[in-house]
Amino acid sequence: MWRRYRLVIIRIIAFVGFFAMWHVLQVGQRVLVVQRMNCWVERLVVPATDVYILPESLTFQEAAVLAFDYITAYLTLFRHANLQTGQGVLIHRASEGIGFAASQLAKTIPEVVVFGTAPEAQHDVIKENGVDHPIDSRAVDYDRIVREYDVLY
Numbered sequence: 410m411w412r413r414y415r416l417v418i419i420r421i422i423a424f425v426g427f428f429a430m431w432h433v434l435q436v437g438q439r440v441l442v443v444q445r446m447n448c449w450v451e452r453l454v455v456p457a458t459d460v461y462i463l464p465e466s467l468t469f470q471e472a473a474v475l476a477f478d479y480i481t482a483y484l485t486l487f488r489h490a491n492l493q494t495g496q497g498v499l500i501h502r503a504s505e506g507i508g509f510a511a512s513q514l515a516k517t518i519p520e521v522v523v524f525g526t527a528p529e530a531q532h533d534v535i536k537e538n539g540v541d542h543p544i545d546s547r548a549v550d551y552d553r554i555v556r557e558y559d560v561l562y
Contacts, residue, residue: 439463441472443480474506482511486560496559497522503540504531512539 434440434457441461442453463472486492498515502508503525515523516539525540532543 434460434462439465439469441476443476478506478510479514481507482514486511486514490560492518492521492560494518495520497524498560499524499526499544500540501526502546503527503535503538503543509535509538515539 439462441463442455443459443461444453444455461476463469467475486498490498492498492515496518498511498521500508500511500515500523503512503523504527508525508527512523512525512535515521522542523540524542524544525535526544526546527535527540528547529543529545532545535543
């Protein structure tokens with residue numbers, strides 16, 4: 410069953426509870442919060458375990474995109490497709506946001522073989538990112554290839 414996830418970027422922590430202090434959270438920090446409920450509110454109380462401190466080098470927009478890409482890839486590969494040890498996965502657009510994240514996450518499972526589509530000029534980049542077999546996205550017969558994989562992404 411799919412759950413709805415919402416991402417909330419909070420500019421400043423206004424108050425830190427007693428137990429949250431153990432998680433190194435401080436008033437004034439920039440954070441990302443991942444919640445499973447609608448978060449269209451001005452103030453939000455969340456467990457410290459759902460709060461991620463943003464590095465200063467990341468803008469709020471970059472943090473939101475990064476979190477979205479990895480959460481989407483994670484839910485698709487592990488919750489929906491149930492990627493398992495020894496399977497093969499074909500990741501479309503492996504050189505772009507969610508595909509890039511999916512390539513990295515797929516390699517966390519032992520013996521998974523990752524096939525990734527991308528323009529030929531980007532094959533070196535996706536290989537460095539975990540793709541075992543790059544496929545030229547412009548020169549391929551997908552009907553034939555799709556039948557060869559356990560998971561298509």
